Each structure stands twice: as C-alpha cells, then as structure tokens.
Amino acid sequence: MATRAGRVVYPLYQLGGPQLRIFRPNFYMLAVRPGVPQPEDTVQFRVSMEMTKIDIKNYLEKIYNVPVAAVRTRIQYGANNKRNHKNQRVKKPDYKVAYVQLGQGQTFQFPNLFPEKEQDEETRSFEDYKDKYLAREKQREKGDPRRGGVPDWFGL
Amino acid sequence: MAASRGWRVLWHGRCWFSQTQSTVSAEPSDSLYPPIVASATAQSKAAKRRRLEHFHQRVHAAASIEEKLRLYRKLQRPKYMVYPQTLALNADRWYRSFTKTVFVPGLPTNVALAAGEAQASIASEPAKALEGAAEVAPGDTKASQPGTAAPEAARTPEPAVGAEPYLDMGELRSLVCDALLQENFYQKKKRPFLYRDQEHTPGPFLTQLVSTLAAYLSNCNPLLAASSFDLNPEVNYYWHHGEEVVVHGHRKGRVDPVRFQIDDHPHLQIRVPKQLPEIVQLESDLGDVPVIDHKPSKLPLFKKQYENKVFIGSKVADPCCYGHTQFHLFPDKLKRERFIKLRLEDQIEVVYRANGIASLFAWTAAQAMYQGFWNEADVTRPFVSQAVVTDGKYFAFFCYQLNTLALTVETIKNNPRKNICWGTDSKPLYDVVEDGHVKGFNDEVLLMLVRFLLNRPKEL
Numbered sequence: 001m002a003t004r005a006g007r008v009v010y011p012l013y014q015l016g017g018p019q020l021r022i023f024r025p026n027f028y029m030l031a032v033r034p035g036v037p038q039p040e041d042t043v044q045f046r047v048s049m050e051m052t053k054i055d056i057k058n059y060l061e062k063i064y065n066v067p068v069a070a071v072r073t074r075i076q077y078g079a080n081n082k083r084n085h086k087n088q089r090v091k092k093p094d095y096k097v098a099y100v101q102l103g104q105g106q107t108f109q110f111p112n113l114f115p116e117k118e119q120d121e122e123t124r125s126f127e128d129y130k131d132k133y134l135a136r137e138k139q140r141e142k143g144d145p146r147r148g149g150v151p152d153w154f155g156l
Numbered sequence: 157m158a159a160s161r162g163w164r165v166l167w168h169g170r171c172w173f174s175q176t177q178s179t180v181s182a183e184p185s186d187s188l189y190p191p192i193v194a195s196a197t198a199q200s201k202a203a204k205r206r207r208l209e210h211f212h213q214r215v216h217a218a219a220s221i222e223e224k225l226r227l228y229r230k231l232q233r234p235k236y237m238v239y240p241q242t243l244a245l246n247a248d249r250w251y252r253s254f255t256k257t258v259f260v261p262g263l264p265t266n267v268a269l270a271a272g273e274a275q276a277s278i279a280s281e282p283a284k285a286l287e288g289a290a291e292v293a294p295g296d297t298k299a300s301q302p303g304t305a306a307p308e309a310a311r312t313p314e315p316a317v318g319a320e321p322y323l324d325m326g327e328l329r330s331l332v333c334d335a336l337l338q339e340n341f342y343q344k345k346k347r348p349f350l351y352r353d354q355e356h357t358p359g360p361f362l363t364q365l366v367s368t369l370a371a372y373l374s375n376c377n378p379l380l381a382a383s384s385f386d387l388n389p390e391v392n393y394y395w396h397h398g399e400e401v402v403v404h405g406h407r408k409g410r411v412d413p414v415r416f417q418i419d420d421h422p423h424l425q426i427r428v429p430k431q432l433p434e435i436v437q438l439e440s441d442l443g444d445v446p447v448i449d450h451k452p453s454k455l456p457l458f459k460k461q462y463e464n465k466v467f468i469g470s471k472v473a474d475p476c477c478y479g480h481t482q483f484h485l486f487p488d489k490l491k492r493e494r495f496i497k498l499r500l501e502d503q504i505e506v507v508y509r510a511n512g513i514a515s516l517f518a519w520t521a522a523q524a525m526y527q528g529f530w531n532e533a534d535v536t537r538p539f540v541s542q543a544v545v546t547d548g549k550y551f552a553f554f555c556y557q558l559n560t561l562a563l564t565v566e567t568i569k570n571n572p573r574k575n576i577c578w579g580t581d582s583k584p585l586y587d588v589v590e591d592g593h594v595k596g597f598n599d600e601v602l603l604m605l606v607r608f609l610l611n612r613p614k615e616l
Binding site for chain 1: 243244245449450451454456498499500503
C-alpha cells in the first residue's frame with residue numbers, strides 16, 4: 001500500500017508472475033428508483049460518464065456477482081436554464097443512466113427507504129397533544145377573530 | 157399535422173348535415189327536426205367518439221378492399237416498430253401480449269393427420285432406409301447411391317398402401333443432402349464477408365432445399381402446384397393495441413391508441429389460392445395471454461413515423477392471396493454461439509418463438525385484411541399459416557391460427573377470442589458436413605418439413 005512519505009516499489013508485473021497489487025476501478029454506480037415503472041428484471045443505475053456497457057456488465061458480475069443479461073445506457077443532459085443572483089446560467093450536471101436487465105430470471109424491486117414507523121400508544125398521544133398545543137398557540141397569535149385581522153394595539 | 161388538418165378540411169367541406177348517418181337516433185323518422193347528435197368538431201369525448209364512428213362508417217362503406225386499406229392506413233403517427241428477429245430479452249412474451257396470442261408448445265395433431273397418408277406410406281420403411289442410408293451416405297460422396305439403394309428396399313411395401321401417392325424417404329433425403337453438399341462442399345466459395353455468414357451458405361441452401369422439395373412434392377399436393385413462390389418478399393402489418401397518454405409535443409396529454417408496425421422480410425414464402433383448414437375452432441381457449449403493464453418502450457421498442465403498410469407479399473388482386481408457409485433465416489446477430497458465450501442459453505428458444513409469433517401474426521392478419529376484415533369487422537373464419545424458422549442447421553416449426561383482429565381498446569373489451577400459435581423447439585437437421593458426407597442426419601426434421609409442405613385443405 002502506498003504510504004504518505006514515499007511510494008512502495010513493486011516489481012514489474014509480467015504474465016505469469018505473482019500478482020502483488022489489486023486494481024479496483026475508480027467508478028461508482030448508484031442504484032436509483034426509476035421515475036417511470038420498469039419491468040421486474042430491470043434495475044436503474046446512475047453511473048460515471050466514462051463507463052461503457054461492457055464496463056457496467058463486468059463491474060456487476062465480477063465485484064457483486066450479479067448475473068447481467070443486457071445493459072442499455074443513455075446520457076441525461078442537465079438543464080442550463082436556472083440563473084443565479086448574477087443572472088449567469090447555472091448548469092445542472094449531466095449524468096449517465098444505465099438500465100441493467102438481470103439474468104437467470106432474477107427480479108428487483110427498488111425498496112421503500114422511508115417506511116411509515118409503527119408508533120406506540122404513548123408516542124401517538126404525545127404527538128396528538130403536541131399538535132393541539134401548536135394549533136392553540138397559532139390561534140392565540142392570530143388574535144380575536146371578531147376584530148377581522150386588525151391588531152390589538154389599534155383602537156381608542 | 158397536415159394529415160389531420162386535411163381530414164378536418166374534408167369534414168367541413170362535406171355537407172354532413174343531412175347525409176351523414178348519425179349514431180344517436182332517438183327521434184322518430186316523421187319528426188320535423190334533425191336528430192340530436194353530439195357535435196362533430198367540439199373538443200369533447202362525445203365529439204371524438206362521433207368522429208371515430210364516422211371514420212368507421214367510411215371504412216365499412218368503402219367500395220373496394222384497396223380503398224379500405226387506404227383509409228385504414230391514412231393517418232400517420234409515431235408508432236412502435238416491432239421486429240420479429242430481435243435481440244431483446246423475453247421478446248416472445250411481449251409479442252404475445254401485443255398480438256393477443258396464446259403459445260402452445262408442440263405441433264397440433266391436424267398437421268400430422270393431414271399428411272397421414274404420407275406417414276402410412278413411409279412408416280414401414282424408415283427403419284430400413286435409415287440403416288441403409290446411414291451406411292451408404294458416409295461411405296460415398298455421390299448422393300445418387302442412396303437414392304438408388306433405398307427405393308429398391310422401399311418399393312416393397314407400396315402395394316399395401318393403395319391409391320395414395322407414395323413418398324420416398326430416401327429420395328427426399330438424397331435431395332436434401334444434395335443441396336447441403338452442393339453449398340458446403342462442392343461449390344468453391346470465397347471467405348464470407350464479415351458478419352454475413354448466413355447469406356453466404358445457409359441462405360442459398362435453404363432456397364435450394366425448399367424449391368426442390370416443393371417441386372418434388374407438388375404431385376402429391378396439388379395446392380403446391382398452384383402456389384406462388386416468393387424469394388425475399390416483404391410482409392407488413394399495422395395495428396392498434398391498448399392506449400397511452402402522449403408525453404411530449406403539441407399533442408401532449410391526449411389519449412392515443414398505441415400503434416405497432418411489423419416490417420418483415422422472410423427468406424422464402426409460399427402463397428396459395430386456397431385457405432389452409434382451421435386447426436381448432438374460432439372460439440377455443442387454449443391458454444392465457446400474458447399481460448404487460450409497462451409501456452412497450454421498456455422492451456426496448458422504439459417509435460418512428462413512416463408509411464403504414466399492410467402487405468402479404470403480393471397486391472390485393474393476386475389470386476394466391478392466402479398464405480401457406482414462410483421460411484425465415486436468422487442473421488448473424490442471432491447466432492447460437494453468441495448466446496452461449498453470453499450465458500443466455502434460455503434466450504435461444506425465445507428468439508425462435510418471437511420470430512414465429514410476430515411474422516405469422518403479421519402475415520395472417522394482412523391476409524385477413526386483404527379479405528376485407530379489420531378490427532371493427534372481425535374475422536368470421538380463422539386464417540391459418542405455417543412457418544419454419546432456421547439458422548441453417550437448427551429448424552423450428554410454427555403454426556398460427558388467427559381468430560381475431562380486434563385488438564383496439566373498444567373492440568378487445570368483449571372479445572373472448574385469442575390467436576393461437578403452436579411451435580416446437582429448434583432441432584438440428586444434421587450434425588456436421590465434412591469430406592463430402594452429411595453426418596448425423598435427422599429424419600424427424602425432414603419429416604416435419606415434408607408434413608408442412610403437404611398440408612392442404614381437405615377438399616383437395
């Protein structure tokens with residue numbers, strides 16, 4: 001492993017020699033929830049712009065042991081319409097989307113990452129009490145409804 | 157769009173106040189006032205329905221079939237291009253849902269019974285001929301030897317058969333081996349072009365095989381004698397199935413039918429003047445049609461706008477307007493080795509099935525349109541066709557019965573009929589051709605091919 005001070009010197013690698021270094025790709029793949037419904041065997045990823053379909057297939061098969069039947073990619077253009085306070089256009093970055101069809105009949109459903117928590121009786125009643133208290137405070141701030149929104153310092 | 161604007165102008169130009177037949181006729185005929193119907197030009201659902209009704213009546217009242225087809229194909233919009241020979245995974249399931257087809261593995265018994273006399277006549281000698289040909293074929297280069305050796309052995313059971321035309325298995329086998337050896341061994345060919353192997357050797361072999369077999373069997377089957385043989389024809393069909401909401405463009409938000417178009421180029425095609433007999437009844441239910449919730453573009457399938465074509469291989473006036481058999485050859489992209497290398501062995505059979513279902517649906521449906529049926533006027537008799545899908549060595553056989561053309565949203569609601577496709581797995585015809593002999597010849601495949609070619613209506 002490379003140290004901060006100096007670099008370790010590895011012997012030159014020739015075919016058949018000992019493999020002393022492991023090369024891992026510097027790519028990252030992000031599995032995302034599809035915007036439109038996809039078939040059951042299709043997984044949607046955001047990948048680096050430099051990755052190719054063959055790269056994606058090898059990445060998933062060799063590192064994660066996921067059987068890949070087919071990969072299709074497209075590049076999503078990020079819009080350049082928003083303006084900042086100096087009226088300069090601000091671009092949203094482009095990214096590549098990969099649709100991976102799994103092999104061997106496997107299916108994938110993107111999980112629900114924010115499920116509804118099961119609340120017990122105490123927490124529920126406390127939540128209700130808190131909501132009611134906040135509603136009462138808001139009502140008090142508004143003032144007497146009969147005055148029609150006029151502040152209370154206004155008058156004789 | 158010019159097409160719809162032109163149609164609108166036509167609508168306004170026509171005097172439709174008194175002449176058009178209205179759908180809602182609640183008024184009695186002696187009323188002073190015209191019948192109360194929905195507007196024809198408003199942007200309402202009732203108006204859209206009325207325009208559709210008017211279009212249907214125009215097609216129903218068309219004078220000739222060419223006029224009907226012209227009106228049916230007139231409006232051009234972006235449509236999905238369905239390719240029968242495709243690399244997409246599990247394409248046969250998607251194609252079955254687009255065409256409302258049930259797939260039944262194995263061939264129907266009718267096809268076996270239609271050539272039952274041929275089966276009976278050759279039943280006694282297959283064992284003998286197999287041994288005889290197996291010994292003779294590897295030994296000799298000339299195919300005339302098996303041809304002469306087998307008929308002597310085969311002629312003995314002939315008196316038992318009776319008046320049925322006799323089929324000589326040895327002769328047929330020799331014809332096939334002739335064609336194979338001619339293309340693979342005798343003819344000196346240069347190296348095939350890159351990714352064009354299939355049109356170098358298996359293509360000409362298939363053409364030669366089918367033409368010689370058809371010519372040989374035409375004395376048994378008079379339908380073949382009156383048939384028309386197409387080389388590399390074009391078969392097209394255009395249909396609507398399902399509904400979707402338009403996503404982009406000036407028509408965004410409108411509900412449109414989903415349009416499909418098949419443009420197929422079979423390698424060979426046999427068209428006949430008489431319809432093949434039906435295999436099962438029109439209303440039979442042999443299975444389920446898969447339901448696909450997603451948009452067809454997820455297959456992947458792509459949209460394009462171009463001419464809507466409905467064509468069987470010849471124009472409407474041709475007397476050979478019914479289909480008999482199609483022969484499809486796979487391109488290099490769909491080779492078996494490629495699937496095995498990518499570890500997608502289960503997709504090999506899927507490719508054959510998808511090709512069979514899509515091509516046969518397009519052909520039978522186009523034949524039905526040539527007889528004047530369309531999705532509002534559903535077929536009254538089933539249309540039957542056959543297909544052989546091959547990549548030069550492996551053969552798969554398919555039979556298709558078209559029971560319904562009504563696949564649009566309104567017509568599919570109360571339609572219990574389904575189209576049915578029977579098909580086999582792919583089997584090799586031979587193992588290898590080397591040094592002038594054909595090794596491992598498979599008689600079953602030849603028998604099924606012969607059965608297919610001998611299929612004919614019962615009255616002939």
